[in-house]
Amino acid sequence: MKKIIFLILFFISLFAEIKTVSVIAQGYGMTQDEAVKNALINAISQVKGIAITAKKTLKKRIQESHISIDNLNIASTKVVDATSSKIQSATGGFVKSYRIFYVKKISPDEYKAKLKVYFTSYKSPGLNPKNRRSLAVIPFEYKKTYNIYGRDINGRVLSERITQAIINKITQTRKFTILDRQNSKYYEFEKNFLLSSDTEVSELARLGKRLGADYFIIGKILDFGINKEVSSNYYTSEVNSKNIAYATISYRILNIPTQQIKWSDTIDIEFILPVSKRVESIISKASNKIAQILTEQIIFNIYPPRIIEISNNKAIINMGGNVLHKGDIFKVYALGKKLYDPYTKEYLGQDENEIGEVEITIVKPKISYAKVISGTIKKGAILRKFQENKNSSSSQDSGKESMFEMLFSKPH
Numbered sequence: 001m002k003k004i005i006f007l008i009l010f011f012i013s014l015f016a017e018i019k020t021v022s023v024i025a026q027g028y029g030m031t032q033d034e035a036v037k038n039a040l041i042n043a044i045s046q047v048k049g050i051a052i053t054a055k056k057t058l059k060k061r062i063q064e065s066h067i068s069i070d071n072l073n074i075a076s077t078k079v080v081d082a083t084s085s086k087i088q089s090a091t092g093g094f095v096k097s098y099r100i101f102y103v104k105k106i107s108p109d110e111y112k113a114k115l116k117v118y119f120t121s122y123k124s125p126g127l128n129p130k131n132r133r134s135l136a137v138i139p140f141e142y143k144k145t146y147n148i149y150g151r152d153i154n155g156r157v158l159s160e161r162i163t164q165a166i167i168n169k170i171t172q173t174r175k176f177t178i179l180d181r182q183n184s185k186y187y188e189f190e191k192n193f194l195l196s197s198d199t200e201v202s203e204l205a206r207l208g209k210r211l212g213a214d215y216f217i218i219g220k221i222l223d224f225g226i227n228k229e230v231s232s233n234y235y236t237s238e239v240n241s242k243n244i245a246y247a248t249i250s251y252r253i254l255n256i257p258t259q260q261i262k263w264s265d266t267i268d269i270e271f272i273l274p275v276s277k278r279v280e281s282i283i284s285k286a287s288n289k290i291a292q293i294l295t296e297q298i299i300f301n302i303y304p305p306r307i308i309e310i311s312n313n314k315a316i317i318n319m320g321g322n323v324l325h326k327g328d329i330f331k332v333y334a335l336g337k338k339l340y341d342p343y344t345k346e347y348l349g350q351d352e353n354e355i356g357e358v359e360i361t362i363v364k365p366k367i368s369y370a371k372v373i374s375g376t377i378k379k380g381a382i383l384r385k386f387q388e389n390k391n392s393s394s395s396q397d398s399g400k401e402s403m404f405e406m407l408f409s410k411p412h
Helices: 002-015 032-047 052-065 076-090 155-173 184-194 201-206 279-302 400-408
Strands: 018-029 095-107 110-122 134-137 145-148 151-154 177-179 215-232 239-255 260-273 307-311 314-317 329-340 347-363 368-375 382-385 392-394
Touching (some): 018 095, 032 095, 032 110, 134 155, 145 155, 145 279, 151 279, 155 177, 155 215, 155 279, 215 260, 260 279, 279 382, 329 368, 347 382
Parallel strands (some): 134 177, 134 215, 145 215
Antiparallel strands (some): 095 110, 145 151, 215 239, 239 260, 260 392, 307 314, 314 368, 329 382
16 A cells, blocks of 8 residues: 555656745845735745846835735734735746744834745756756758759758758757757747736746757858769660769857857768659758768767667667667777876866777667677777768867867766
8 A cells, every 4th residue: 555655656746847845034124014025035036046136126016916914913824815816926926825924023113024935836847957968959051042953942941951950860869958949939829828817827837947058059051952963874774863962061069158169060071862853852861961960970979879788799879869770880989097188187088999899770769779790898888980971071170079078078
């Protein structure tokens, strides 16, 4: 029976999103009413943290809603019943209710109030998004048109496809908290709904939870095109055609709070696409290929895939989704000593010793499986692509792995 009760409580806590928390706060004022209001403001400051200017606004809103206490002997419960709904409205639903311990005169011109204040608090479902670095992908800049088979296509459409493909792939790595900076109208729609008069007041706790970005990925599509290459077999007269796509993409990673450029790179690639008569299909496939290369360059160097379990000839890897693919071959490296720059004292990563190779055999949403091709593979080892992209022209001289790891790893 105890076990059943425990499981029920566990699942309730697992899915609970809006809960009540409380704090005890004191306030001072020239009147009883002012002392209570200042205690409320101090309580909100403890839980939410508000600036001085915000305190002034909040004090005005509470003053407009608060019912004055004219009699010291009035029952606390009566005061709460009469004012809690108005205070809740004034504070945007943040204060659920409060209980007055006392309001007493401590000098000829000053009163002191002590309150227990209850707040509605919203907890996002799933893992805490603040445990990961937050990142937003901003739509890439583009030319007005690009060329496919001699036809001009809208540059904005290409930018949207590439940007969305990058977001998809980085999101599926589950290594960053990905923030949406393109669909604010949907947030505003929901915000207006929550602020409507017929919405449960406690639901207002969902507001004020928007996250700021640690990093922006911004870029520009410098060049893009697709040509059809037709060839024929001299002996069989068989005609073959293939789509040859090319692209030059520059991108930067910005640390938003400091406006510092953390990384800048340009990729110059050429690849073959499956033959298709539909332009939309071709653009989609080309965008996915570009996003794949760019995402690999970012993610594999920030958070290289890591072996989390090894059994016989099979390894389990902590990455899946559409970033890894069946048939991909990786070199495996054991991590060694931590390295630091002797001049700046910055962390540069760890020494890497090659210990073997693996091939991806199964890809799942969160993990992947690989078979060991050679070497003695160990748990905790990292994977690097077997063939590095040689068509990438970087604005940094060398050491991408170390630079990325230094920029994004949490402090050691």
